[in-house]
Amino acid sequence: MATPTSTSTKNSDPALPVRKSTPLRCFVGAVISGGLAIALYSLTVSIARSFAAQPLPTGSVATANIAVAVRTLVVGGSTLGTAILPFQPWV
Numbered sequence: 001m002a003t004p005t006s007t008s009t010k011n012s013d014p015a016l017p018v019r020k021s022t023p024l025r026c027f028v029g030a031v032i033s034g035g036l037a038i039a040l041y042s043l044t045v046s047i048a049r050s051f052a053a054q055p056l057p058t059g060s061v062a063t064a065n066i067a068v069a070v071r072t073l074v075v076g077g078s079t080l081g082t083a084i085l086p087f088q089p090w091v
Contacts, residue, residue, distance in 0.1 A: 040082040047078050 019025070051071045057063045 036085060037082065040078075040085060044075070044078040044082045048075050051075065 051074070056067050
């Protein structure tokens with residue numbers, strides 16, 4: 001059996017620099033995340049409004065069901081992106 005080695009959360013590759021957290025870096029990251037969140041929220045609202053402005057097709061029940069499913073998936077995917085993407089560590 002192999003003996004357990006100690007693992008650390010620090011960068012194990014000495015060639016890669018370890019970036020230090022500073023208040024300026026935190027503020028810049030917050031501004032970037034906030035900008036992404038506002039832009040994605042505006043996109044989500046405009047998608048939802050454009051779908052709400054157009055009536056559903058009334059040719060048959062199947063086309064109405066498909067239209068509702070597509071609208072739900074598009075708005076749901078946009079909302080998911082709005083809720084999750086700004087929290088990703090970009091910097």
